[in-house]
Amino acid sequence: MGFKHKQKQKGGVKLVDISKQGFTPVRDMLTSPSAKLQHFTSSSLKGFMIQLQVDPQHSEYASQSHGATGRFSGRESGRETSFILKFVVLTRNNDTDLTQFNGLDKASESQTSFYEEAILQRDIWAKSIQGGRKQICPSVANLSMFDNTSSLNLLADLSTVPQDSKTSAVFNYFTSLIGRNPSYGVGILTMPNIVGSLTFSKYSPRFNPDAYSLAIARTVRLFIDIGVAHLDLHSGNILMFTNKDGQLDCLIIDFGRACNLIKGGCAMMNQREIDSYRALREKLYNKHDHYDEAKFMEHVINELAALDYNVNQRTFKMKKGHYQMMWKANVPEDQKQSVYKTAYDLLGINVALETTHTSSFMQQLKRENPIVNGWCVYSSPPQSAASSVSSTSGSPNQPLSPSASHRNSSHRNSSHRNSSLNKVLSRSQSPTYEQQPCNEGEWGCNILGGTKRRRKKKHGRSKKNRNA
DSSP states (O other): OOOOOOOOOSSSESSSOTTTTTTTHHHHHTTTTHHHHHEOOOOOOOOOEEEEOOOGGGEEEEEOOOTTTTTTOOEEEEEEOOOEEEEEOOOOSSTTTEEEETTTEEOBHHHHHHHHHHHHHHHHHHTTTGGGOBSSSSOOOOEEEEEEHHHHHHHHHHHHHHHHHHHHHHHHHHHHHHHHHHHHHHHOOEEOOOHHHHHHHHHHOOOHHHHHHHHHHHHIIIIIOOOHHHOOOOGGGEEEEEEETSEEEEEEEEOOOOTTTTTTTTSSHHHHHHHHHHHHHHHHSSSTTOOHHHHHHHHHHHEEEEEHHHHHHHHHHOTTTTTTOOOOOOOSSGHHHHHHHHHHHHHHHHHSOOOOOOOOHHHHHHHSSSSSOOOOOSSSSSHHHHHHHHHTTTOOTTTTTTHHEEEEEEEEGHHHTTTHHHHHHHHHHHHHHHHOOOOTSOOOOOOOOSSOEEEEEEESHHHHTTTO
């Protein structure tokens, strides 16, 4: 007999009812009587951020306490009532140019790039809370992807949820774009939001030294301590809020362009840029007596801004002289010393703390609080296990189906077999998945996630018998 494995989820948010798979918990919140949608920001190249607010009795996620000062404790502290839903357009190829939205250039995500973004955000969050430190970004609650037909059905249902005019404009944009392109779909990344948070641009339209010191400290820590270059860190991707202790705090969001330099960087960066990062990181962790803290912070921010400028000019052809971190230029010359010194002090609080959690803690977080509670591809509720596989075969309107993509000959290529995403999609063909098709009314089937876990049967006698 196999051993029973009790499902545990720790950190960030916890799915209350683990029997709800796929997009179902998010769907249930969206269709609840208290659901309200409000536009948050659409200034990023790929993402559209929408806030979802629900009453506690309609929330499907429990908050995991970060204490009064924002540090992670792992204790449940009530229901999460505010979420950010990041909407993206999914296409076969990443970075496909899309129609402008309100004069803003927009591009798509691929299944792989959106999946990797969610993985990266989960890892950043998990690493940032080690040693009782403050989180750098929100955790991930749910990652869902929809094919063309289900995307249009989803958007039609979303239009009935109470929302502001800007949110309606986003959904109309998606409906028009996806309706004209049968190969396009919708991806949604759901994360907990901080009630009352504002984007950096809205919180500090005029110079606020405390807000700038915080933003600088988090930016440098993300780069040096976590090993990630954001590359899309405009003022709309920094959230400012007041924590439970009444202190100003901030989080970084939207890692669609981010590069994990610890794991080799990315195609957008060249080797010289990667080497420059490594030198900066070494300098931070090898302090000297003559170390000028304020000048060091300013130097790192200037290097990050230069990297931002070079990569975005080279890759995304931004307007000459423009880059995403232009907010850093708003620090007055006569206040740079104090702003950067305060930023260093905040960085020291976060980075210098002794890490009490080991690598096993990281593995536990990944194992017990999986990145997604559902990876969804929904077309129509299948009638049987066989139809759950065959319903997407050969349909031009359902290119995002894992069943169809799995049978594509390109998945036999060895490079594709080594892809994390393709391993996930391959698992969608397992008997476990086929025997648990979507139920009527569900917006997806659980392909990736930890809502149901099993241990493999061990050979020989059980541990109990061996000890007898």
